Amino acid sequence: MLQIKELKAGIEGNQILKGINLEVNAGEIHAIMGPNGSGKSTLSAVIAGKEEYEVEGGTISFDGKNLLELDPEERAHNGIFLSFQYPVEIPGISVSNFIKTSITEKRKAQGLQTLPTKDLLKMMREKMELLSIKKGYLSRNMNEGFSGGEKKRNEIFQMAMLEPKLAILDETDSGLDIDALRIVANGVNKLRTGDNATIVITHYQRLLDYIVPDFVHVLHNGRIIKSGGKELALELEEKGYDWITKEADKKWA
Amino acid sequence: MGLIKNIKSYSEGIQISAEKREILTSFLSNGFPTTKDEEWKYTSLKKVIANEYSIENKGEIIDSSIIEKYSLGLKNKIIFSDGKLINTPIIKGVNINDFSEFESANTDSILQLNKALSQNGFTISVEKNTVLESPIEILFFSTTVNGFSQYRNQISIGENSEVKFIERLQNLNNSASFVNHFTQINCAKNTKVEYNKIQNNTAESQLIDTMNVYQEQDSTCNINTLIFGGSFIRNNLNFEQNGSNCESNMNGVSILNNNQLADNHTFVDHKSAHCRSNEMYKGVYLDNSKGVFNGKIMVRPDAQKIDAFQSNNNLLLSDTSSIDSKPQLEIYADDVKCSHGCTIGQLDDDALFYMRSRGIGIEEAKAVLTYAFASEAIENISVEQVKTLAKKLLAKKLNVDLDFSL
Numbered sequence: 091m092l093q094i095k096e097l098k099a100g101i102e103g104n105q106i107l108k109g110i111n112l113e114v115n116a117g118e119i120h121a122i123m124g125p126n127g128s129g130k131s132t133l134s135a136v137i138a139g140k141e142e143y144e145v146e147g148g149t150i151s152f153d154g155k156n157l158l159e160l161d162p163e164e165r166a167h168n169g170i171f172l173s174f175q176y177p178v179e180i181p182g183i184s185v186s187n188f189i190k191t192s193i194t195e196k197r198k199a200q201g202l203q204t205l206p207t208k209d210l211l212k213m214m215r216e217k218m219e220l221l222s223i224k225k226g227y228l229s230r231n232m233n234e235g236f237s238g239g240e241k242k243r244n245e246i247f248q249m250a251m252l253e254p255k256l257a258i259l260d261e262t263d264s265g266l267d268i269d270a271l272r273i274v275a276n277g278v279n280k281l282r283t284g285d286n287a288t289i290v291i292t293h294y295q296r297l298l299d300y301i302v303p304d305f306v307h308v309l310h311n312g313r314i315i316k317s318g319g320k321e322l323a324l325e326l327e328e329k330g331y332d333w334i335t336k337e338a339d340k341k342w343a
Numbered sequence: 344m345g346l347i348k349n350i351k352s353y354s355e356g357i358q359i360s361a362e363k364r365e366i367l368t369s370f371l372s373n374g375f376p377t378t379k380d381e382e383w384k385y386t387s388l389k390k391v392i393a394n395e396y397s398i399e400n401k402g403e404i405i406d407s408s409i410i411e412k413y414s415l416g417l418k419n420k421i422i423f424s425d426g427k428l429i430n431t432p433i434i435k436g437v438n439i440n441d442f443s444e445f446e447s448a449n450t451d452s453i454l455q456l457n458k459a460l461s462q463n464g465f466t467i468s469v470e471k472n473t474v475l476e477s478p479i480e481i482l483f484f485s486t487t488v489n490g491f492s493q494y495r496n497q498i499s500i501g502e503n504s505e506v507k508f509i510e511r512l513q514n515l516n517n518s519a520s521f522v523n524h525f526t527q528i529n530c531a532k533n534t535k536v537e538y539n540k541i542q543n544n545t546a547e548s549q550l551i552d553t554m555n556v557y558q559e560q561d562s563t564c565n566i567n568t569l570i571f572g573g574s575f576i577r578n579n580l581n582f583e584q585n586g587s588n589c590e591s592n593m594n595g596v597s598i599l600n601n602n603q604l605a606d607n608h609t610f611v612d613h614k615s616a617h618c619r620s621n622e623m624y625k626g627v628y629l630d631n632s633k634g635v636f637n638g639k640i641m642v643r644p645d646a647q648k649i650d651a652f653q654s655n656n657n658l659l660l661s662d663t664s665s666i667d668s669k670p671q672l673e674i675y676a677d678d679v680k681c682s683h684g685c686t687i688g689q690l691d692d693d694a695l696f697y698m699r700s701r702g703i704g705i706e707e708a709k710a711v712l713t714y715a716f717a718s719e720a721i722e723n724i725s726v727e728q729v730k731t732l733a734k735k736l737l738a739k740k741l742n743v744d745l746d747f748s749l
């Protein structure tokens with residue numbers, strides 16, 4: 091589904107991603123871990139199409155398409171969804187209106203008819219129930235004044251509404267209380283099918299108890315320096331990053 | 344000299360009182376303000392008055408379908424066609440009449456001209472204790488090609504009354520019309536007034552709109568100005584608070600493109616203690632459009648415990664658009680809360696990316712963010728139909744098809 095080859099990207103001449111290789115297939119869950127500032131959010135932003143970052147080399151293909159040629163909205167229409175580490179506040183536009191616009195635009199791009207309001211509301215209610223979201227929240231302005239946890243839950247709510255092929259969850263767990271973590275993880279699991287895939291970026295093994303990854307990657311200084319199965323996360327939890335980063339630093343020095 | 348010459352030859356052929364003749368003479372010797380005038384520093388009338396205008400209006404009959412097209416569908420409609428009053432609603436407690444003479448502070452040459460030659464406009468007097476549920480819609484249609492029109496309107500609101508108005512000036516051709524519009528509102532004790540101006544005239548239209556509001560104690564007056572269409576718009580909005588516990592509110596939204604110019608000059612004269620004023624002007628500028636904002640707040644020596652708030656926020660969405668914004672505070676009392684702020688910015692890139700990553704196309708995303716930017720002022724409007732129209736016009740102006748109602 092997603093193939094990243096030798097991806098190099100940076101900002102203002104400062105290289106952040108220094109040659110990323112990653113392959114994600116339908117049905118898989120990949121976890122990306124790594125120290126602060128290693129490039130995890132940059133990688134997700136580059137996949138989602140943030141123009142601020144300059145791609146200096148390498149390729150990203152998604153379902154056979156050259157992703158790097160597409161605008162962010164086109165990537166979304168093709169099924170990519172990024173749950174932001176820091177969701178943005180959009181004053182003046184309600185959650186329901188935002189989601190409606192977003193779904194309408196996606197359907198338009200896919201050549202589908204606009205979803206009748208009635209069906210849209212029904213779908214919203216279902217997904218809200220799935221994520222234990224209170225009703226009044228639909229009429230609030232997008233992320234405005236939301237608590238950290240509420241913002242994250244709102245991200246997953248949008249993901250549930252948009253039903254992406256590839257969801258990238260950038261530290262969706264940080265800011266969530268223990269119950270919310272379980273609810274959100276449960277939601278993510280329920281939305282899984284054999285056709286979609288998830289990349290989970292996290293610092294904590296705890297989330298991976300709920301969303302069990304098929305692969306765990308360690309990102310350090312713009313490179314994936316180690317990949318393994320779910321046991322790698324446990325090992326990292328126990329030993330920290332030092333034992334692998336030191337070795338990598340020597341190699342790339 | 345286009346307009347001045349037109350005015351001269353027009354005035355030679357009409358009968359006016361000696362007093363008016365004197366005012367006219369004074370206008371003719373002063374001429375229109377120039378950019379040397381402090382109040383007109385950023386807004387030049389040069390091109391506007393260089394045009395030739397036709398001053399005598401014809402007064403054509405207007406088809407009801409046209410009225411419908413520009414009306415918000417409210418049942419109380421006052422309609423003018425080329426200065427002629429063609430429809431007045433019958434409302435209990437409200438007397439609506441054609442033009443009548445009234446005194447005004449002729450502070451500038453534009454008002455002198457209005458006083459000297461204007462013979463059109465409405466006179467509304469609302470009796471005491473009249474609370475109107477449905478707003479009064481006022482439509483001024485013009486069919487004259489390159490017409491120069493002057494309206495002179497007066498509204499008196501009796502004690503304890505509440506009324507809302509919606510005003511719209513509409514050209515029925517695409518010529519470069521020019522309107523010198525003047526409205527005076529007297530708000531008696533304990534009144535509530537809301538006046539909505541929909542300034543969405545044809546592309547070449549030009550307007551100077553002056554409104555003087557006089558408030559007595561315990562009155563609240565809200566003036567909302569929505570600027571979408573017209574090549575040249577200058578609004579002079581003046582409040583005078585003459586009693587305690589008055590509140591003056593102004594909301595303004597300008598969405599300009601092409602070579603449009605919109606200038607909002609506001610003046611709140613706090614003459615009494617324990618009063619408030621709130622003003623919020625939002626401007627969005629595309630292409631080569633230009634905005635001017637000048638907000639003057641005067642707090643007189645005896646006007647203690649004044650709360651005055653002013654904000655002017657602007658979005659410049661092109662490299663060639665501009666805004667000149669100037670707050671002007673003159674405070675002569677010491678126990679006063681006065682705040683003002685002016686911002687000039689672009690759309691937030693992070694917000695744009697956030698929306699695009701959710702599948703919202705860049706144009707729509709910009710429109711949504713622009714709407715969000717302006718909505719704070721739009722949401723202060725209490726007439727639902729005006730709010731909806733503002734949202735529609737905004738979407739249209741930004742060239743997107745957005746449905747804001749869910």
Ligand SMILES: Nc1ncnc2c1ncn2[C@@H]1O[C@H](COP(=O)(O)OP(=O)(O)OP(=O)(O)O)[C@@H](O)[C@H]1O
Nearest residue numbers: 101106124125126127128129130131132133142175
């Ligand atoms: N817009 C930017 N401008 C300047 N530097 C940036 C920008 N975005 C990222 N960087 C730098 O790139 C590096 C990687 O940042 P990134 O946000 O991708 O890290 P991360 O792995 O997500 O970290 P964290 O675990 O703290 O979220 C950091 O050194 C960061 O300062």
Ligand SMILES: [Mg+2]
Nearest residue numbers: 130131132175
């Ligand atoms: Mg990050």
